[in-house]
Amino acid sequence: MRIVVMGTGPFAVPTCVRLLQDGHDVPLVVTRPAADARAKKAPPRPVYEWAKAEGIEVFEPASINSVEAIERVAAYQADLFFVCDYGQILSDACLGAARLGGINLHGSILPRHRGAAPVQWALLRGDQEAGITVIHMTPRLDAGPALESLSTLIRADETAGQLEPRLAELGVDATVAAVRTLEGWDGEQAIGMRQDKTQVTKAPRFSKADGQLDFRLPGEYLVRLVRACQPWPGTFGVLTWGAGKSFRIQIRGARWSNSVAGWKQLEPGGVAVVEAEQVDPTWEAPWDRMLGIQCQGGVLLVGLLQPAGKREMFASEFLRGHPLDESTRMTLPEVPLSTLD
Template sequence: MEPRRMADTLRYVLMGTGPFAVPSFEAIRQQMDSTGDQIARVFVRPLPPVKSRGGPPPQPVREWAESHDLPVDAPASINDPETIASLTALNADLLVVCDYGQILKPDALQSARLGGINLHGSLLPAYRGAAPVQRALLSGDRETGVSVIHMTPRLDGGPIVASRTTPIRDDETSGELEVRLSEIGVDATLEAIGMLRTIQSLDSHGPLGEPQDPAKVSKAPRLSKAEAQIDWSATGREIDCLVRGMQPWPVAFTHTVVNENKPPLRVAIRGVRTETYAADASNIGRVMEHEGLAIGCGDGQVVIERLQPAGKKEMSGLDFKRGHRLTAGQQLIAP
């Protein structure tokens, strides 16, 4: 193996699987002509077993790498001794990790001269974990952002090297916000790389970045389908945040009673508008007097603009109301 290089040019190993990583990885690739940097290899998660006719799920980073003829590897575990040996043999200066899906242990991080950086979709230490974008929306936050950390074995716990902040738009879904944050993350990633470029040795440089405040840590566990069920006693804003936060997956839902002789119908709720007034608890879950499809909630009513009944196409709330001849006062939401 060649000795570690101490030059201004960098040799990268990129690690990612999902779409959040692609804009930053592409920015690194595009600047290689001007910097002299190299991408030694791209690591992605292995493809899961195919369980449907639709084939394996997309892997945007794999597709991006293959489209640019970059070498791709997909080990079952990045921390296996054989994988660590392969990583070390690449003689990389820096690991750039984003949306990868595996936690790197110390031996993996030490395989590169400068260790690794990770682009995360929140303003750390808030929302450490797998679903930071969704959790920010579900919590009703008004702003969020991205953080680039110098990685440690603790999940999302390393010092912050660069960050960017952005307001959350009132009509933004998790999917839309995630795309926007991935683009905002490009500048933060390149800023972090620029800082690391001049470092000859981590041992001689000392701590990097700003340590995270442990008192401000919050978790962002992966979403579950059960969390997507709407509680109509919640406030209109809470319901709106749930509907937007659960898109594109698993999608907020409720059960409606449109025929007393049939079981409740599961309906996916894809778009709502809130209207607040002096609420009456007896109206929760009932159809309200409104030109559209309005349902009573904890602090007023929620107008359902788009929905999708099980087994049917997406439609407007008004079309659903007309099709089922719903009237004011009707108990629509199943208890």
């Protein structure tokens, strides 16, 4: 088939590679424009890099739904659009520029987690499974009939940065199967499974502010937030020693427990060193020494952190250089935060 690819981020790349390997004609890649030249750091565009390496023409419209952009894409007479991790919603007019319309590879089991950050929200909401869905596209966000869907168990301690590439690989065969379905489609009969509107949940994009930790919240939720926010936007707090020194730290790896031997109940944000042997013996601690932080319902056990301007390190290394005292604590936001979910 003649397939025009529309994508920007890394989630699309494994399937793009497979489409070429399977002999499909990919004459054009449409991707989000590069960041403003004044920006300090342009966001990565893996699909753009892949297309350039393969010698495929790249088109970077500010709006894919403009008359000029639609005319440009229509000139390629594509059978199908493959859309994944692109960043724009296609209009009816744009979808009509391909003979069979478009398919979208989405990083969730739809209709759960419609939106720009499905992997992060699967972790934040404590889902046991994650997955992918390939839909036949409509102009509504992630609302088309499902052609293929696959799921996988979420691993213990898995972060968004670890889960997303697994799902991207899971989506390859599903997309190939969806393409085969459309190759035999007459353009008239209904295909795919309609999504149950009563089961829709939203997965909006995270902001930097969403990574702020409030230790008045439940520890179980804070651990899910840490996992969902890795690698971006990261979760952070400020560790202070009275009125003296303070460190803004990103928490990179954490668990929580409501059973820490010898732990004395503190105010939310209160801290103490926790050794691995203090944790419930049926629970295998991944770190030998942790920064324990009092939160609602238990203790957040931080094993991996990154002080501002420094490299990532184990909590044990940080604590050797910065021992705690009675004044040490994690500051709390002035206005209590609520859970995102």
